[in-house]
Amino acid sequence: MEIINMAQLNETQIIQAAQILTDSIPIGWPTLQDALDEINRLLIPENTMLAAVEKDIVLGWGGILPGYNGNVFEIHPLAVRGDRRKQGIGRAIIAALEDEARKQGGMTIYLGADDERGNGETSFANVDLYDDLPEKIKSFSPGTHQSGFYLKLGYKIIGVMPDANGIGKPDIYFGKSLRKL
Incomplete structure (x- = not known):
């Protein structure tokens, strides 16, 4: 498994990521189109969006959004395939997001x-x-x-x-x- 920037994902992998979001958090993103719209909204240069990928398959993904002049980063969202939970994927994504926030000068990371x-x-x-x-x-x-x-x-x-x-x-x-x- 490797953690990569979501800007590197191909269209099929973006759809996989959207399906993971819909399956993981259906209250927030009930349809595949809702999830695709959210990914497109988040994939902008100021955000850092990372995906865990294994053999070209997206296993999970998450992002950080800067706030407070770059001092604080919000984790939004974090989603891991249901059949791959409790295998360290979410933990690896969070660790990579924390590292990215530190590299960008973040002092605090938070989520709702x-x-x-x-x-x-x-x-x-x-x-x-x-x-x-x-x-x-x-x-x-x-x-x-x-x-x-x-x-x-x-x-x-x-x-x-x-x-x-x-x-x-x-x-x-x-x-x-x-x-x-």
């Missing part, structure tokens, strides 16, 4: 992770997050949510937007310092 599926996946779902949020953050449980993946990679909860996706469906913000202390 919506808890909006069904009845919720985390301990933040369907609770009043305005009531003692610090304690809720302290006792956070990721459940089946992707936030468990980011916590294992050293990301910390840096904020929560209650009801971002409807009542009891928050957006959880995770961040990590890229500075060498």
Whole structure:
């Protein structure tokens, strides 16, 4: 497996990447065309979009978007083929994105992770997050949510937007310092 810039992908591989996005995050990109539109929107010079490729097959991909004059980068999105999850592909993509953000002078990297599926996946779902949020953050449980993946990679909860996706469906913000202390 190699991690390459998505600008190097051919049309077939871009379609593979779009299918992975639709399959992984159907709430955000329900159709292949929605996912293709998102990829085209993101594939601009100021963003860094990377794909994990093996034998010309896209296994997953992700990107970073600069903000705050290049001091902060947002991970958006990260998607890995369902049949290739839990094999280190997402971890490799995130590590490469973190390296790219550092090379570009980034000091912080962050992402938003919506808890909006069904009845919720985390301990933040369907609770009043305005009531003692610090304690809720302290006792956070990721459940089946992707936030468990980011916590294992050293990301910390840096904020929560209650009801971002409807009542009891928050957006959880995770961040990590890229500075060498």
